[in-house]
Amino acid sequence: MAQPTVVRLPAGTPVDEVLEVLDRDGGVVVTNLISQEILDQVARELKPHEQPDQVWKGNFFPEATKRICGAFGKSQTYAKEIFLNPLYQEICQRRLTITKKSRYGDEIRTFVCKPIGNTSTMFDIGPGAEAQQLHRDDGVQHIEHPTKQPTLMNMLVAQTRTTPENGATVVIPGSHKWPDLEDSHPLPEQAIPVCLEPGDALIFDGAVFHGGGANVTKAERRKVLGAFMVQGNLRSEENIFLHFNPSVAKEYPTEALEAYGYKAASSGLGWVDYREPLDAVLGRGKPAPGSLDFGNVGITV
Ligand SMILES: O=C(O)CCC(=O)C(=O)O
Numbered sequence: 001m002a003q004p005t006v007v008r009l010p011a012g013t014p015v016d017e018v019l020e021v022l023d024r025d026g027g028v029v030v031t032n033l034i035s036q037e038i039l040d041q042v043a044r045e046l047k048p049h050e051q052p053d054q055v056w057k058g059n060f061f062p063e064a065t066k067r068i069c070g071a072f073g074k075s076q077t078y079a080k081e082i083f084l085n086p087l088y089q090e091i092c093q094r095r096l097t098i099t100k101k102s103r104y105g106d107e108i109r110t111f112v113c114k115p116i117g118n119t120s121t122m123f124d125i126g127p128g129a130e131a132q133q134l135h136r137d138d139g140v141q142h143i144e145h146p147t148k149q150p151t152l153m154n155m156l157v158a159q160t161r162t163t164p165e166n167g168a169t170v171v172i173p174g175s176h177k178w179p180d181l182e183d184s185h186p187l188p189e190q191a192i193p194v195c196l197e198p199g200d201a202l203i204f205d206g207a208v209f210h211g212g213g214a215n216v217t218k219a220e221r222r223k224v225l226g227a228f229m230v231q232g233n234l235r236s237e238e239n240i241f242l243h244f245n246p247s248v249a250k251e252y253p254t255e256a257l258e259a260y261g262y263k264a265a266s267s268g269l270g271w272v273d274y275r276e277p278l279d280a281v282l283g284r285g286k287p288a289p290g291s292l293d294f295g296n297v298g299i300t301v
């Protein structure tokens with residue numbers, strides 16, 4: 001049987017063709033999606049936010065890896081040209097939008113819910129980093145598998161070349177259709193490194209098993225720009241963090257903040273800068289410099 005691969009399609013391929021591959025395999029590469037000029041501009045805008053080299057203390061990211069979280073708010077070029085890339089947004093609108101009929105007295109109304117941003121992170125894998133554990137990003141949202149439609153849609157745009165040696169993202173094609181837990185144990189030998197040239201994009205369903213690869217080079221850093229969207233119903237009804245922002249919240253007791261949403265779930269859901277929000281924005285709890293003490297995340301049961 002032919003070795004599974006991640007299909008590569010050139011930018012400009014009709015969206016229906018891209019979706020056909022994405023639905024079937026759970027992931028697809030679109031080559032030459034973003035120009036070098038845009039990559040350079042994003043790099044300039046993100047540069048002031050680079051983390052110093054440090055030892056990562058949590059258990060989700062291997063040591064020698066670094067990130068810039070909240071790239072959407074740190075680089076307007078990233079927001080406009082990467083996150084809002086027309087092909088990526090069209091895919092998200094078509095696969096993540098929820099249309100649902102709902103009884104409203106005598107009427108039946110049709111409600112339409114568009115996807116929203118999930119995260120925006122630049123992932124930097126340095127020399128000596130081990131491979132990340134294979135995982136499903138939608139595990140953070142406690143999604144059951146197989147799903148009827150994707151819950152998350154992810155895009156990783158190569159800022160540098162990505163190779164099997166420098167930590168190219170690995171994916172298991174078809175694994176978005178696997179059921180949960182014991183029937184779907186992802187094995188490293190099933191995972192395929194996705195080699196990208198700068199500006200190429202890997203677009204994948206958040207149910208696909210994947211992970212950052214190991215970087216066995218001496219001096220190459222591997223950087224990808226992540227744009228992630230989620231079904232729009234996965235949020236509170238009231239936009240609580242706008243009316244109850246950190247400047248107001250700091251006057252409240254910790255228990256009230258935890259109950260209202262200022263605490264991440266053990267899966268990590270609700271983090272800010274990969275940190276517990278109470279630590280990151282209010283300076284409460286134990287300090288975890290530069291990173292979330294994701295010690296709780298993905299507790300093994
Ligand atoms: O760095 C990568 O290639 C992937 C990172 C990733 O999958 C994650 O952090 O969820």
Ligand SMILES: [Fe+2]
Pocket residue numbers: 135136137210211
């Ligand atoms: Fe991931």
